[in-house]
Amino acid sequence: MATYITQTQGLIGNPILQKQARLLQAARQQGILPLSLYYYPVETDSAGELSARQDGILSGVSFGDDVIVQLPTLLGGKYEQAFLDKIANFCQASTSKLVIAVSALPDPAKPKELAQEIQLYNRADVLLVPSVEAGTFLREHGLRVSRLVYLDVWDRKVVLSLDSPAFNRQLVTLDAALADQVAGKWVRPSTTAVYDLHTAGGFALLWPAAKYDSGIPEAQVLASGLPVVVSQESYLARIVEREGMGLAVPDLATAAAYGAMVTEEDYQQLAANAGRFSAFVRSGGFTSHAISQAVASVNQLKWG
CATH class of the missing domain: 3.40.50.2000 (Glycogen Phosphorylase B;)
Structure with a gap:
């Protein structure tokens, strides 16, 4: 059985996708396989075309495999709902589990969008959130997922040796x-x-x-x-x-x-x-730890 992780491609410099790239890098170092979602105008697809497109993306996923979906995909609610529906078919027919990794929190000033996003999050078996405070915020607005993993910092992985910084009063x-x-x-x-x-x-x-x-x-x-x-x-x-x-x-x-x-x-x-x-x-410690904790939480659910 394998584990897969999504990342949306095709928007250079987007800060949300930069975060997703950090998590993807940490996941791949742990043997997790990538699923690429390409940014495009979803509204041009019919329901059949969207279904076929997503079938192609998930064609390598087998029953029993786990999937980490990074939200938002930036492809919109229609796309995300349909994609999670397809993953649910694996979960309902086998031991497969779904992890949702939240790359950016919904805007609390937009209650309708917030409610829609939390409805998506509630489909997860395990939810990876940016911080303890983010988890508390989501629970206050209707999150029901019991297993949360906390990230804390989106790493800046870089090979660099630093001495003690200079003492300056600035x-x-x-x-x-x-x-x-x-x-x-x-x-x-x-x-x-x-x-x-x-x-x-x-x-x-x-x-x-x-x-x-x-x-x-x-x-x-x-x-x-x-x-x-x-x-x-x-x-x-x-x-x-x-x-x-x-x-x-x-x-x-x-x-x-x-x-x-x-x-x-x-x-x-x-x-x-x-x-x-x-x-x-x-060293990429925060993203690496969050991925390993999410996988461990999934395994606890699957194997008790």
């Missing part, structure tokens, strides 16, 4: 406007941003609050090995304070004041903790 950010607000240093977003942030030294500022999910820029910051200053409202506040790698503050004024008064001794301790955490991010 805030460093990938956001130019934010740097102006706190009289901090701006580092241009690029493929070398992890190294560039580390070289700048000081504290990395992650703002505004990401309540439930991080993105690729946040992963670059967390991979840099710099101590981090985050909003108290961000789910990352829990991680930063748990790891002893920075500070969660209520506003930007407090962030700027903290960066200006911290002692070198305190900074070095935070930097040591941040260095250990960043090494885990750069």
